[in-house]
Amino acid sequence: MSKDHIAKDAKFYRTKQKRFILTLILGFVCFFVLLPFLTYFYFAPDLTSKETIMNRNDSGVILLDRNNHPFFSFYQAKNKLFVPLADIAPFLQESVVAVEDRDFYTHPGFSFKSILRAFIANFSKGSISQGGSTLTQQLVKNSILSSKKSYARKYQEVVLAEEIERKFTKKEILEMYLNSVYFGEGAFGVGEASQVYFGKPAKELTLAESAMLAGLLPSPTTYSPISGDARKAKSRQLLVLKDMLDQGYISNVLYSKAVQEQLKYNPTKETINSLAPHYALMVRDELIKKYGEEQITRSGFKVKTSLDKDWQEYTEKTLTDGVDKLERNKVSNGAAVIIDPKTGEIRALVGSKDWYDTSFGKVNMATSPRQPGSSFKPIVYTDALQKRIITPGTILHDTPTTFGGTYNPQDYDHKTRGDMTLRRALANSLNIPAVEVMSKVGVDDVLGWSKQLGITTLGSDASNYGYSLVLGSGEVPLVEMTNVYATFANYGKRNDITTILEIKDKQNNIIYSAPHNSDQVIDESVAYILSSILSDNGAKQETFGNALSNRYNAAVKTGTTENYTDALTLGYLPNLAVGVWVGNNDHRSMDNIAGALGPAPIWRTLMDHFETELPKETFIKPDGVVNVSLCTYKTNSDKDNKDNKDEKKDKPTVVIQTENFIKGTEPTSCTAESLTPSVSPTVSPTPGGGDGSTPTQFPSPAPTRGETPAPTLIATSPTGAPITITITPTSSIAPPSITITSSQPAKLVH
Secondary structure, eight states: OOHHHHHHHHHHHHHHHHHHHHHHHHHHHHHHHHHHHHHHHHHGGGGSSHHHHHHTTOOOEEEEOTTSOEEEEESOGGGOOOOOGGGSOHHHHHHHHHHHOTTTTTSSSSOHHHHHHHHHHHHHHTSOOOOOOOHHHHHHHHHTSOSOOOHHHHHHHHHHHHHHHHHSOHHHHHHHHHTTSEEETTEEHHHHHHHHHHSSOGGGOOHHHHHHHHHHTTOHHHHOTTTSOHHHHHHHHHHHHHHHHHTTSSOHHHHHHHHHOOOOOOSSOOOSOSSSHHHHHHHHHHHHHHHOHHHHHTTOOEEEESOOHHHHHHHHHHHHHHHHHTGGGTOOEEEEEEEETTTTEEEEEEOOSOTTOTTTTTSOTTTSOBOOGGGGHHHHHHHHHHTTSOOTTOEEEESOOOBTTTBOOOOTTSOOOEEEEHHHHHHTTOHHHHHHHHHHHOHHHHHHHHHHTTOOSSOSOGGGOOGGGGGTOSOBOHHHHHHHHHHHHTTTEEEOOBOEEEEEOTTOOEEEEOOOOEEEOSOHHHHHHHHHHHTOHHHHHHHHTTTTOOTTOOEEEEEEOGGGSEEEEEEEETTEEEEEEEEOTTOOOOSSOOTTTTHHHHHHHHHHHHHTTSOOOOOOOOTTEEEEEEEEEEOGGGGOGGGOSOGGGOOOEEEEEEEEEETTOOOOOOEEGGGOOOSSOEEOOBTTBOOSOOOSSOOOOOOOSSSSOOOEEEEEOTTSOEEEEEEEOOOSSSOOEEEEEESSOOOEEO
């Protein structure tokens, strides 16, 4: 290529580059020239009076239940009380100007110096974190524009601020600002704020009270002395007083007096409604996290939540009644959570027995971490099953054992029962076998597994825990434990805990819809096997009797912490998960109230009631689960070591359990060679008849509470020893067990 061609090409590209830059500059010029005109004409109708300016963005947040029934509201504009400037304490006027806009009375509505300082700070940080706004600009942002941060909006803010300054006096602008700015605790304007915080008119506010209110403005939730951080609130008050002193608004004497004044806050002002207050605050906090408090206070959002108003009312009453009955047993509080396992949606949540109780009512015990006791055991068992460390055929050992060199767990009754199946160990919540499983899995793995299941409070540092973690020594909120059990119910599919279903803005546009994504964190076969154990009323009889029986044969597990400080019951069916906690906020011990005694009756009442409103669902066996006969051998000696003095009197017993296994982990079918029944055993008489003929199949009655005796066969072994075969039904998804009793020892083959 010749030098002429190169020169021509270079000239062409320089010309093209100049045109691009010129076009870009012209575009920016047109934008900044036209934007003021467009902004003015668009907002001109809202600048005609003080009322139109202050009310344009006034709105609140309405919470609706899942059936669109309103049940709670925040930040309602109707609570705003207009106060003329003459009726606002001069100290409050001066404190706001001193800390928010010291040049208020001299600038034309905006400050080039502040804007430039904010621009440099934002540029150095790479984000818009400072605004450099005057009081007039804040009035525009709060009442006319949105709180969205952008350079274009800042330009509009300046344009409208200048127009307001042209139309209104400084006193009128200050009056509008003080009557529209948000002070926290649901209070817009000084009229409402002075009542909410101090229970008095704005005219009667002292210097110290005025400085406290002025200090709230940058972040009312954070600096609120009522619901925020009291130390930060005091620090902000001192900053405001110092600014007033430096700017000549107050003397040293007034400053010292205000610093020493002890403020008395209004204790009677209630800013929330009565139904589901803890749940409503959870939704509010989620909205603040998503949009920021200032935006949601003026948003006009209509928030459709997952709550069922009728379910909530029933849950609140049931919990209150249940805790009241336990008062004589030194139980003062309780909490309950109802979750839809298929979606993770909270249908009802009660954070305390009585919201209005001044000592503990405001604390949400559904979200407060507490030790879950033995209700944590299924988490460890599922981890071991998922990793194939154990199977339902694994024989566990309920014998005195030292783990890790120093840890010697005991069962609840200080007895041991010898060798046993996983089903028996978990169904009866025995501690020593649970710790044995924990030792096989490891603390690190359990912490990681817990996180996969949605538990956020345990962390990942195994050194904070020992093997006692399986017994519930770590602290987990009830709402998270309930969602773990909801995951069990949903065949191992975990959903995030959901409170918000949909959000509409004040123009009725849907701006948010909850996603419905589930994560298969547990193999469905593992979840089914766990459900078959936790719903096995027959297997639980040994420890719990009928204490955990329920109308719909739901899977259920209890938890009790050391010294009876916490008691839980958690249970589920495929379409409903319910968790209940009872105890005392201050960790005082209850009077021997265990999970099966305190929360269980409340849990059963809730479970039985809500299941009547849902389609009937039972646990369906997945394709990956197979049924295989499992044989175990025991004697009466495993009931209590103290009764083992005469082993000759022990009567050997073979239990043939048709157990659920993950396909590929099942053992070979077992036989009891020396206890094989004769070809034609006779059937012993049972209630309801029996002609003594050989049955073609054993009956499989529905689970009962002891009304019908189990079918029994009388037979003989090849050695001539008499044996008894008993078929015991357990639950709708747990296979029946066959017990063979003989006067001679048995040889078992697996």
